[in-house]
Amino acid sequence: xxxxxxxxxxxxxxxxxxxxxxxxxxxxxxxxxxxxxxxxxxxxxxxxxxxxxxxxxxxxxxxxxxxxxxxxxxxxxxxxxxxxxxxxxxxxxxxxxxxxxxxxxxxxxxxxxxxxxxxxxxxxxxxxxxxxxxxxxxxxxxxxxxxxxxxxxxxxxxxxxxxxxxxxxxxxxxxxxxxxxxxxxxxxxxxxxxxxxxxxxxxxxxxxxxxxxx
Amino acid sequence: xxxxxxxxxxxxxxxxxxxxxxxxxxxxxxxxxxxxxxxxxxxxxxxxxxxxxxxxxxxxxxxxxxxxxxxxxxxxxxxxxxxxxxxxxxxxxxxxxxxxxxxxxxxxxxxxxxxxxxxxxxxxxxxxxxxxxxxxxxxxxxxxxxxxxxxxxxxxxxxxxxxxxxxxxxxxxxxxxxxxx
Numbered sequence: 001x002x003x004x005x006x007x008x009x010x011x012x013x014x015x016x017x018x019x020x021x022x023x024x025x026x027x028x029x030x031x032x033x034x035x036x037x038x039x040x041x042x043x044x045x046x047x048x049x050x051x052x053x054x055x056x057x058x059x060x061x062x063x064x065x066x067x068x069x070x071x072x073x074x075x076x077x078x079x080x081x082x083x084x085x086x087x088x089x090x091x092x093x094x095x096x097x098x099x100x101x102x103x104x105x106x107x108x109x110x111x112x113x114x115x116x117x118x119x120x121x122x123x124x125x126x127x128x129x130x131x132x133x134x135x136x137x138x139x140x141x142x143x144x145x146x147x148x149x150x151x152x153x154x155x156x157x158x159x160x161x162x163x164x165x166x167x168x169x170x171x172x173x174x175x176x177x178x179x180x181x182x183x184x185x186x187x188x189x190x191x192x193x194x195x196x197x198x199x200x201x202x203x204x205x206x207x208x209x210x211x212x213x214x
Numbered sequence: 215x216x217x218x219x220x221x222x223x224x225x226x227x228x229x230x231x232x233x234x235x236x237x238x239x240x241x242x243x244x245x246x247x248x249x250x251x252x253x254x255x256x257x258x259x260x261x262x263x264x265x266x267x268x269x270x271x272x273x274x275x276x277x278x279x280x281x282x283x284x285x286x287x288x289x290x291x292x293x294x295x296x297x298x299x300x301x302x303x304x305x306x307x308x309x310x311x312x313x314x315x316x317x318x319x320x321x322x323x324x325x326x327x328x329x330x331x332x333x334x335x336x337x338x339x340x341x342x343x344x345x346x347x348x349x350x351x352x353x354x355x356x357x358x359x360x361x362x363x364x365x366x367x368x369x370x371x372x373x374x375x376x377x378x379x380x381x382x383x384x385x386x387x388x389x390x391x392x393x394x395x
Binding site: 004005007014043049084087100102167168169172200204 | 270272290309326328342366374
């Protein structure tokens with residue numbers, strides 16, 4: 001789901017960087033990360049990183065892959081998940097070129113922020129109905145909502161950044177292409193993400209009970 | 215120049231590259247950065263090219279297909295790809311020459327979280343590669359081994375090893391007074 005470099009205009013990523021920096025500052029104040037939790041958080045973030053490694057490009061301008069964001073959000077909390085996934089995305093962009101540095105603010109807002117918070121609140125919305133369904137839903141929504149955001153950001157590029165003759169200067173396809181080609185595959189991938197989230201969260205809570213209860 | 219200053223200069227440069235829409239400028243940046251990279255120029259250029267190949271190739275091809283049915287300006291593709299290559303090459307060049315950990319040393323939380331997350335990511339990547347090589351050497355495929363009874367012990371081993379290594383690291387840092395309780 002990462003957007004690479006060169007697809008997003010400065011008119012988009014500069015305001016997104018300001019918003020992202022503000023949210024990170026809030027996360028920094030809100031997260032009281034004790035030193036005992038850092039190994040667990042970094043371990044679960046590494047699982048998210050591996051899940052994001054297996055990527056398939058799709059014509060709409062982004063990639064399809066599992067994210068593992070819901071796993072981090074459900075095992076810790078959305079602000080911690082936002083911080084750690086932001087860091088994972090930064091490392092991916094700088095070290096592996098997976099997701100652009102110029103697109104990083106948009107990737108951070110969509111995957112790390114929307115993904116974490118939608119998973120967390122999606123789970124809490126349904127947990128009284130069924131915890132099993134709530135976990136599956138958390139995984140599904142953590143993929144679908146960011147994909148909708150990314151499709152919208154990419155799709156508006158021809159409108160906000162084009163030459164005098166109307167030809168696009170950044171991502172060339174409009175919303176009519178990006179919305180169906182990005183969101184539809186993610187609606188299906190979300191089901192797999194939900195199953196993986198359910199399996200991994202239950203497994204880690206059961207097998208590493210002490211680590212997550214402390 | 216300090217790591218932080220190099221990083222700020224890099225950020226300003228990539229923002230400027232997004233504001234100028236000249237194919238020749240992008241091409242010039244690629245050539246200039248390659249020359250500056252001296253011995254590693256081909257390695258970094260190849261890495262940047264391969265990173266972009268699949269992804270940008272997909273967008274480029276789909277836009278060319280789109281152009282068969284709808285009259286659109288395809289010259290944008292060259293600018294898009296050269297801009298992506300120049301920014302990616304600049305990123306890899308910067309990461310080759312600076313220690314990114316020092317850029318984050320303004321905050322203990324960020325630098326510790328970065329160090330742990332990065333080391334865990336590399337550890338997990340290497341462990342999975344070793345697991346894959348182990349499967350291949352035994353004549354099994356990764357696809358065939360993705361069964362519940364095999365995934366569970368794999369996940370357990372991976373996570374237990376990561377926790378163990380992280381705890382070791384935090385103990386090491388704490389014993390040297392680098393982490394506050």
